[in-house]
Amino acid sequence: MADDYRTTEVGERYAQALFDLADETKVLDAVRADLASLRAAWNESADLRRLAQSPVIAAEDQQKGLTAIADKARFNAVTKNFLGLLAQNGRSRDLPGVIAGFEALYAKKTGVVAAEVVSAQALTDAQMKSIQTALRTSLGKDPEMTARVDPSILGGLKVKVGSCRWFMS
Template structure:
């Protein structure tokens, strides 16, 4: 996984502070929407992602650029202030860890678990709905699904929920069979 996406202690602290303030001021859903918007913008634009995480630009320049890009999103004041604090403290490079930590806090607060699903081919909407229903029944909680495609799996799925991994990929089954045949 790329370093800019990993969890950090600083990211956790900023996320907890923003989450607590959003909860206290009753703007949690709006700030969560803003966080989702920021994540989507950063994931969809490599240039913006590189700009925000770059060490070449000063924090005030990065903040001005980020706010210019997000202007049409009409971010909540708390979200804008979070970006300002990150910039003032030279921590805009921690934006991804802050976003990820905030998302985990929000999911825990709303009782939604996040499932990371890796498949050999892109899943259809019907398959995603079926998987979401199955996960909800199995876990007793609703699940938000993050998908990823990895052709190396050959077929099947890998589903990670928290520290649990369900591996029903064809690659793993073939590897197990290969190992069993070597031992025989």
């Protein structure tokens, strides 16, 4: 299954570099959208995770694979070049940490509150609205919601906002 998106020291350093470059070149929102797509692909594709994490796949091949994915997805040039650099430096396995770090920096700069909801089955629109309303009441602002299905959860929900996690049954 896909890794949790937790910041790491290496991920934070790379995230800061990507964030600074995206901010300077005024493509912050485009890079954020690219990373959201990449996060979804990471969660759904064992092949992508294998490409990025396998110690037997050469860094050059990881670089070719990640830049090909970026081309196919029509990612911004900043994102594409960054993915190539990450793989070239042998750090493609740190991609989840980079994405988490980038999201934290984006939230800090813009004041956005991101919430991830993980459930055993896909949630209906009504269920997502109910969760969003509860979070809005709790947080005092409207969260940006993402949902993910994890069949290994027997029931209930996992809700993550920033570094806070809640488990609901």
